[in-house]
Amino acid sequence: MGAIIADEGSKPEILASVAQATAALAKLKTIWNDRNIALSSKIRLMRSLVMSLFLYACEYWTLTADTDRRIQTMEIRCLRKLLSITYRDHISNEEVRNITRQAIGPQEDLFTTVKRCKLKWYRHITRSTGLAKTILQGTVQGGRRRGRQKKRWEDIPEWTGMTLGAAMRKVERREEWEELVAR
Template sequence: MRSLVTFIFLYACELWTLTAELQRRIQAMEMRCYRKTQHISYKDHVTNKEVRAKTQQAIGPHEDLLTIVKRRKLQWYGHVSRSSGLAKPILQGTVKGGRRQGGQRKRWEDNIREWTGLEFGKSQRAVENRGKWRKLVVKSSMLPQRPSRFRD
């Protein structure tokens, strides 16, 4: 799975806004791939936890797709924020006016705020120190989004 499927799947993942539904779909796709590579059907009544354990035993320790997506998104944010290209003003730009009324849709920068725990302005300053930002990326991408009981 790591050789081909992962790279195709992760194409432009830095630009995704990770909603709860998208995270669930990423995890489901990953489990489908693990089951296919190990020839385990859902009819066999093998739990996801057992499938992950067999996968870990077969290929060794590895990051799940959701962790990779989070890490790549945070790394890209740091890269663009330190650059002086066109992507920086586009990323930091805002549109005049407020957000729509009612339940708010999740925005791209909402993911960054959730994972790092920093407001947008503070994260812009944190990005300037590459060493600290790298440590924050590793720590933030490893945090579970939901309790593990919902993942298996």
């Protein structure tokens, strides 16, 4: 699937996705500058054309505080480009989000979308039987590296507010899990 495997986790893959999405955003410059197209239509186009390209295979990313920041930066950069707002205009990121919220209503941010995709994939793998489930639930022998540890699949309950066992049981009940992911 074109995944980049590196020692530093998913950072190179996320950077490659950012580069692809930025290139797609630049190619659509004539649409963003067109004053005859409504802002709501531009935002929907950006979410369907640019963000979908960015989110390809996001289920496999290892999320850290740095990658979280990069994902949020990508989203704000796209919105600023779409709204023709530069950083020299001294408009805060929250104000940019408010402008888009007024244009199309409340939308989940990009990092929340990544987490939702990861939770759906987690349910899919946990319900299956095979190598992916074994790898997902397995442990590796040896010591840990220094510094803050990367997020693991055992950290999924942190997003859901449940213990690992409760999350594993809830995965078996599809409707309840999808309701949890929607929240």
